[in-house]
Amino acid sequence: MGNLPVVRTSFIGRSGELASIERALEEHRLVTLTGSGGVGKSRLALCAADRAEDRFPDGVWWADLSHLHDDQLLTTTVCDGVGLMDHSSRLPEDALREWLADRRLLLVLDCCERVLASCGNLVDELLAAAPGLTVLTTSRQPLGIAGEHCLDVPPLPAGDDGDEAVRLFRDRAATAAPRLALDDPATATAVEEICRRLEGVPLAIELACARLRESSTQEITGRLVSRLDALTDEARWPRHHRALRTAIGWSHELCEPLERLLWARLSVFRGVIGTADAEAVCSGGPLTCDAIAPALERLAARSVLQRVGEGYRMLDTLREYGAMWLAELAEDTSLADRHARHFASVAAQAHAGWLGPSQVAWYRRIADTHADLCAALDHLLAEDPEKAVEMAGCTGLFWSCCGYLHQARVYIERALALPLSPGPHRTRALWALGITLTLQGDHKAARRVGEECNRAARRDQDAESILSAAHSISFTYLMMGRPQTAHSVSDHALRHLPDSSRDAPSHMRCRVIRLFALSALGRLDEAYEEATRLQQISLSHGEHWARAYADHQLALIHLLQGRPRHAETHARAMLASKHTLHDSLGIALGLDLLAGAIAAQGDGVEAARTSGTGHTFWRMIGHPHRGTPELGAIRERWERHARESAGDTAYERAYHRASADDAERGLAHALERQSSP
Incomplete structure (x- = not known):
């Protein structure tokens, strides 16, 4: 684990x-x-x-x-x-x-x-x-x-006192220059000298190995001798620092000019660097966009970058060196601004693409670039408040699903505290803050922000803003246990806006709230029709978020009306979609329903195990109500049924074993299990 x-x-x-x-x-x-x-x-x-x-x-x-x-x-x-x-x-x-x-x-x-x-x-x-x-x-x-x-942690033993540094060199050299005859006496002697000169510092040795594609070991040795002799100031360059400074500086000098420029510009990134992001942020002047991808590959071959999946990562020590050169080039301010505006654009594209077939890809993109999104927001909050509030609003719903509620609240509140012009961007940020506060259980603050969002939306005279405000307000009332009010707010917004708003993302979100409210009010036939229609609309857009909640409600309705096998099918579909989105709240809700469907079919032990996994997810997100309040009594009924089927001892054993297990492993088991014939 x-x-x-x-x-x-x-x-x-x-x-x-x-x-x-x-x-x-x-x-x-x-x-x-x-x-x-x-x-x-x-x-x-x-x-x-x-x-x-x-x-x-x-x-x-x-x-x-x-x-x-x-x-x-x-x-x-x-x-x-x-x-x-x-x-x-x-x-x-x-x-x-x-x-x-x-x-x-x-x-x-x-x-x-x-x-x-x-x-x-x-x-x-x-x-x-x-x-x-x-x-x-x-x-x-x-x-x-x-x-x-x-x-x-000392460097690796090198020279007469040990051979770990040589072993590291040989291992990395086998990858960098597989045809190099390391057992040749002259080569072996040169390798020992390189490792001794570099004081056994692993990063320095790996950077030296990267030179083997274009230099012999003897040539590397000669260059190291001359470079180290130049660094004689022990006060400025202590022993191990000299070795590393030599290796990094030499690697830098041996890079082509455009590679050195890219190295410096890449230092503005905080997380994994994708090729498209590097092209957007780092191109300019002599470094053209087309030159970025091959230069990234060459920097990876020189061990300046490490390959991570489909992207690259720069070690902190090498990033510091690049940042030093970026400042020397007087590009540090302009690159920080380009980096921030690029990731603000990424957030805006993600928001615009939320209701569509790329929805899952955008969730992953926002999660994978979290560190750089935060860096961009920090920069914009200081330099461009209007752009900061736009970006904060665009990331709000993504961050709430990805588990970054605290960051979402802090950044949005920081942005809204700045002097801003009224308009849809500020209204969207208020909507995102209202959703965040509701998910955190701070309903009093959420209601206040929702009403402010509603006033701003009316000033905007924008259909999406009005629907967003209705979504925020109705969601808060739903989570407060007031489904009638939630239904009234969402239904009114959906019925009184023009048909042109039907493709707006918040139109779909309001439909989800209205569906949940219908079920909570016991209007199950209406809820079934609404869920089926929502599922059809979702499929036409190719999105997963609303479709998962349609499956959630269909599972609940089937379960309440005595069709547990159908309920299990929809609960699994909901879990699969939420797992794809990495939405832990949705996963926790789905596991509760799946446990109920399994319990209703008489498998108390498996229901206990599924419920235990659900408990792990609820603890992980620290949710105060375990979902919408009206499900509390229903969950208790399912648990009693499961205990009666399994017996208290077997139920408790399965439940506690699952709740102590790894959450992802428990979820994988829940998704794999099929209904017994």
């Missing part, structure tokens, strides 16, 4: 360090691996965490902090790392403490140096709140809190 990154290159040596970390994790609750950039702290921590997995029944969880430039997103990044997507209005720190309180897990925080003080405070609080928590961190400096056990 956990989320450790998958690394495709082999791990070389470090047996002594791994043994020390293993002992330290047995004796201390906070272990920090310290060392200079490029020395291999992250890779060592990953290997140690993987080896320790069996000791932690609740898993090993990894949070990468390398993209953080301040502490605003620290806690939410850690929440993401442990799989917590809290939907409540609590502070993220409070939600995280509660989530970890009764768990026995290992939390790895990688690259803490940028947010050192805040990271230390957070770790101190978490260790106090969660007795079963152990934390392993990597940092260029210690966190400096009580109970911290530091282990310095």
